[in-house]
Amino acid sequence: MAETLATLQGVSRVYQKGKERVDVLHELDLEINTGDFLALMGPSGSGKTTLLNLLGGLDKPTAGTVNVGGAILSSMSNSQLSNWRATHVGFIFQFYNLLPVLTARKNVELPLLLTNMSAKERSRRAEIALDIVGLADRASHRPRELSGGQEQRVAIARAIVSDPQLLLCDEPTGDLDRATADEILKLLQTLNAEHGKTIIMVTHDAQAADYARRTLHMDKGKLEARTTA
Amino acid sequence: MKFLNQAIAVTLLNLRNLPQRAGGSVVAVVGVAAVVLVFAAVLSMATGFERTMLLAGSDDTAIVLRSGSTAELNSGLSNDQALIIANAPGILRDGDSPVASFELYVVVDVAKRSTGDQANVPLRGVQAFAIDLRHNVKISEGRMFEEGKNELVVGRAAQSEFAGLDIGNEIRFGQTSWTVVGTFEADGSVSESELWTDLRVLQAMYNRGSSVQSVRVRLLTPESIKELSDALADDPRVDVDVLSEKDYYAGQAGPLSQFIKIVGYPLTILMAIGAVFGALNSMYASVSVRGKEIATLRALGFGPFSVLISTIVESTLLSLIGGIIGGALAFAVFNGFRVSTLNGASFSQVVFDFAVTPDLLAQGLLAALIIGLVGGLFPAIHAARLPVAQALREL
Numbered sequence: 244m245a246e247t248l249a250t251l252q253g254v255s256r257v258y259q260k261g262k263e264r265v266d267v268l269h270e271l272d273l274e275i276n277t278g279d280f281l282a283l284m285g286p287s288g289s290g291k292t293t294l295l296n297l298l299g300g301l302d303k304p305t306a307g308t309v310n311v312g313g314a315i316l317s318s319m320s321n322s323q324l325s326n327w328r329a330t331h332v333g334f335i336f337q338f339y340n341l342l343p344v345l346t347a348r349k350n351v352e353l354p355l356l357l358t359n360m361s362a363k364e365r366s367r368r369a370e371i372a373l374d375i376v377g378l379a380d381r382a383s384h385r386p387r388e389l390s391g392g393q394e395q396r397v398a399i400a401r402a403i404v405s406d407p408q409l410l411l412c413d414e415p416t417g418d419l420d421r422a423t424a425d426e427i428l429k430l431l432q433t434l435n436a437e438h439g440k441t442i443i444m445v446t447h448d449a450q451a452a453d454y455a456r457r458t459l460h461m462d463k464g465k466l467e468a469r470t471t472a
Numbered sequence: 473m474k475f476l477n478q479a480i481a482v483t484l485l486n487l488r489n490l491p492q493r494a495g496g497s498v499v500a501v502v503g504v505a506a507v508v509l510v511f512a513a514v515l516s517m518a519t520g521f522e523r524t525m526l527l528a529g530s531d532d533t534a535i536v537l538r539s540g541s542t543a544e545l546n547s548g549l550s551n552d553q554a555l556i557i558a559n560a561p562g563i564l565r566d567g568d569s570p571v572a573s574f575e576l577y578v579v580v581d582v583a584k585r586s587t588g589d590q591a592n593v594p595l596r597g598v599q600a601f602a603i604d605l606r607h608n609v610k611i612s613e614g615r616m617f618e619e620g621k622n623e624l625v626v627g628r629a630a631q632s633e634f635a636g637l638d639i640g641n642e643i644r645f646g647q648t649s650w651t652v653v654g655t656f657e658a659d660g661s662v663s664e665s666e667l668w669t670d671l672r673v674l675q676a677m678y679n680r681g682s683s684v685q686s687v688r689v690r691l692l693t694p695e696s697i698k699e700l701s702d703a704l705a706d707d708p709r710v711d712v713d714v715l716s717e718k719d720y721y722a723g724q725a726g727p728l729s730q731f732i733k734i735v736g737y738p739l740t741i742l743m744a745i746g747a748v749f750g751a752l753n754s755m756y757a758s759v760s761v762r763g764k765e766i767a768t769l770r771a772l773g774f775g776p777f778s779v780l781i782s783t784i785v786e787s788t789l790l791s792l793i794g795g796i797i798g799g800a801l802a803f804a805v806f807n808g809f810r811v812s813t814l815n816g817a818s819f820s821q822v823v824f825d826f827a828v829t830p831d832l833l834a835q836g837l838l839a840a841l842i843i844g845l846v847g848g849l850f851p852a853i854h855a856a857r858l859p860v861a862q863a864l865r866e867l
């Protein structure tokens with residue numbers, strides 16, 4: 244019943260650090276279904292962020308193909324990837340990456356500047372996204388007037404405002420206390436269950452991984468499937 | 473269209489951030505301000521000098537000099553020759569007499585008010601029509617000298633620059649003593665740097681017999697200069713050059729203003745190269761401070777072009793701000809700044825004001841614009857090419 248959203252086939256990513264070759268990912272295969280909520284765990288330096296960047300079209304593999312929703316990211320040009328990112332993927336970062344000079348609403352509107360929407364329509368959609376994350380009443384606050392958890396909610400609203408199928412989260416709760424982290428994770432669960440978002444979340448925190456439908460472990464650039472309780 | 477909207481959005485965002493990064497921008501702004509300041513200051517000397525010389529000249533007045541003389545000082549005409557010239561065709565007449573002034577000048581030493589140093593000042597002997605012959609000259613204070621007396625009228629610029637030239641003063645030049653009886657104005661032109669007296673008195677005091685250096689005449693029309701010079705060329709009794717007053721002064725202004733420009737433009741270019749490096753530095757710093765913002769925007773789907781444009785606009789804007797500051801400073805400090813300098817052609821002092829003209833300011837701003845574009849280009853390319861994944865990692 245589940246259809247495949249993303250497929251990685253024989254994906255390798257090698258960095259050249261001066262004369263040294265760093266083999267981060269090695270002939271990796273992976274399938275992700277539409278509607279999945281996948282947690283990605285593993286020690287530091289195992290290649291989790293690298294994998295996420297490949298799935299989000301921020302980076303290209305040294306070898307292999309990356310197919311997301313029918314788009315072959317591995318063979319697209321940088322400007323094609325730019326355009327693709329604008330509508331197909333939402334990023335959620337550990338440190339939120341909000342623009343400090345903009346209000347929450349304007350931060351959320353940012354991705355919509357890449358569309359032909361009118362200012363009014365942009366504003367309306369931003370309000371809806373802020374409402375989904377429960378921050379409608381903070382729309383005109385600037386990031387430094389918000390708590391960490393609230394900032395991450397704004398970042399999530401920004402990630403979903405252009406209605407992408409895929410959300411990529413790199414340690415979304417890494418900078419938050421337990422209680423706030425749980426709220427954010429519940430929100431991600433809601434987005435997955437009720438809004439049909441496919442979510443891939445990198446985390447170091449086993450409790451966070453429990454919110455996902457399944458967990459993959461990475462070690463030295465290889466994936467090993469394990470079932471979570 | 474979408475490209476443009478993106479570029480505008482990112483540029484506006486960038487400019488909103490600018491005040492927070494102001495510290496790093498100071499170097500670029502100051503560098504450009506210095507370039508424009510020096511450029512406008514140096515060249516305002518040339519424009520001021522040219523203006524002073526050109527203001528003095530009109531094209532319906534002609535100066536007749538002995539053939540081959542580049543300036544009055546090395547010209548010489550006998551009284552008979554001067555009479556032949558004055559009565560030649562093409563010259564306006566007032567009743568029976570031609571509108572002409574025979575003139576002779578000598579150089580006298582006068583102390584500068586500021587330093588007390590002696591400077592060469594032209595003392596010119598003129599005839600009654602001298603004032604009418606110069607469109608912008610009028611007695612502004614006191615009265616005209618009387619014929620046959622040791623009386624002087626002094627140009628206003630000379631009066632303000634040199635000591636002892638106030639009305640009523642007695643002043644000695646060599647063996648002779650003179651009384652200052654009036655001040656004349658000439659719209660700041662070169663005439664204002666001179667002292668005038670009666671031609672016959674000057675000839676007598678300086679043992680010049682009846683010889684003069686130049687004959688200044690009012691032409692019937694500016695075109696009559698051809699008729700006059702043809703007639704004089706055909707007359708075997710005289711061997712002269714006929715120049716319009718305008719051409720005569722322009723020729724005198726040439727060498728000095730040329731010199732200033734020859735120094736000024738390369739100096740500006742050298743400083744501009746320095747300022748480009750300042751701008752490059754500031755912009756690379758700015759791009760690195762903006763790294764997180766740029767990487768985030770790129771992750772959201774903003775294209776490299778909009779990052780490029782936003783960086784170039786920032787650099788250009790900073791440069792223009794520097795240019796405006798430099799130009800305004802130059803205008804405030806140097807415009808109207810009065811100096812006197814030796815005019816090589818007449819071996820005497822010309823008093824003139826620095827002129828920071830709109831044209832000079834426009835050239836200065838153009839230089840600022842170019843510095844901004846050049847200084848912003850490479851950092852902008854760098855910013856546009858920033859590897860997004862790596863940039864996000866570093867933050």
Ligand SMILES: Nc1ncnc2c1ncn2[C@@H]1O[C@H](COP(=O)(O)OP(=O)(O)OP(=O)(O)O)[C@@H](O)[C@H]1O
Nearest residue numbers: 258260265267286287288289290291292293294862
């Ligand atoms: N641009 C690069 N040049 C060279 N090596 C790199 C580069 N980017 C990443 N690496 C290396 O690739 C490896 C994997 O990095 P990655 O960020 O994917 O790990 P990670 O699993 O996300 O680690 P963490 O849990 O610390 O975030 C690391 O050893 C890292 O040093």
Ligand SMILES: [Mg+2]
Nearest residue numbers: 291292293413
């Ligand atoms: Mg990582």
